Amino acid sequence: MSEEVKVDKEHSHVQHVEPYTPQFGTMIPSSGQKFMRTCVIWQIIRFIAINIKMTTLILKSHH
């Protein structure tokens, strides 16, 4: 009987990806990247940045 392998925590969110499937051939986020996506302090900064980018785009688009 084979011993159960503990999943490395860095890979737990992508353990469903199978080798040689289309999913295996693309970029997948690291656990750090995943964390930052919902890190409130970082996301407050990104919220301001996204609003600036979108406002700039809108101003550039009106003729």
Next chain:
Amino acid sequence: MAKIVILGAGVAGHTAASFAAKWLGNEHEVIVVSPNSKWNWIPSNIWVGVGEMSKEEVTFDLAPVYAKTKANFKQAKALSINPEGSESNNSPFVTVEYTGQGKEGTTEDVAYDYLINATGPKLNFGATPGLGEGTNLGEHTVSVCTADHAIHASHELDKCIEKMKAGERQKFLIGTGHGMCTCQGAAFEYIFNIEHKLQERGVRDMADMTWISNESFLGDFGMGGLHFKMGGFVTSSKVFAESLYAERGMDWIIGAHVNKVESGMVTYETLDGAIDTQDFDFAMLIPPFAGVGMKAYSKDGSDITDTVFAPNGMMKVDADYSKATYADWEPSDWPKTLQSPAYKNIFAAGIAFAPPHPISKPMKSPNGTPITPTPPRTGMPSAMMGKAVISSIRDMINGAPEPTHTSCMAEMGAACVASAGKGMLSGTAAAMTVFPIVPDFKKYPGTGRDINGTTGEIGLAAHWVKHLLHHAFIWKAKLKPGWTLIPE
């Protein structure tokens, strides 16, 4: 006194109507014709479709809003245009048929000096056998195209969740229901919101989720994809999108034309000519769009629909419709003023105008089946077109000989926030900006777009932005104090 008639009260039509009432309402007559009694913030239908919002949160009655202004609201659908009048009537007019206000079924000729066609699309469920009949959704699939459709979808999703809780695996199939669909973004949002919901309800491991789309690659979005800076590289939206699907454990079928929907199964053809099937327990497939089917008649009553409208029912404007092949396409093919070339007092805005050609490269299967996303022109571009068109009409009423404002998809950008799950601390969305919408490979070689103006990122902040936009645009559409300060 000039009469301005606006057909449609969606994003483009309502924007035009709001500014028309503000700028022209005191001295001129503004008439808004819409078959719907309610305005719908369609981007939030996604959240209705997963039970996270109610219909009341995404819709409101139009009549009280127009009653606040000097606009005259007719709940009716437009049947035909007589741009030269008729033998008994010298003024141009639109024939409408009431759908509400106690006059259902009665027709009326509404005279105009300026006409804005902003009817939006006909949801052409009937284009795919089994997807529906005409404009009506069929029995095998669900839809999030309207708030009522989204409520139905939410109920069907709840049934699937109950089955999964009882130990029954469920197959989800989300995407486009025809080879010529647009609006992949709505389906993209829906599949990720379902996945988020299933995670929250603790049944994700009981679901097999598959994306099916007419895009030739994931992340095409009907715009031929886009590129933006990420991690020191200029990265394709293909990588960006594939990464999200891979991370969330979803399979994908691309370059697919769904040619038949049956109970629990679709049949589809792919760009390599293969015919295959996919089973499902729950499917949401976006229908293709068409024009609403208005006719046009000359003064003597002869049919001039071909002069005013393209074969797909969208209105011809100042675009170059002569470019047949991808190699010949230029950004300058895209319309600027949105004025009808045949009748200078008619304009079209939003989905109602006929694009000169797709943005994505046209593709066909070896069997000759066209499988190409059609250009997106909802949301921000629609609102900008609505404002530009009514600005030109205002100036023409005041003496300008030609339209004074332009709104060209080859010169404007678009901001898009695609929800990937709702939650004030757990939600995420993809925030994307693209400039310009139609790529210009001469000005921006290699990617076709300004890589400083084209951006993309995923996170909670983008979800907050989407939530903010929901409230801001409903506030604006209700013409509440300060509405003009909220940009289109």
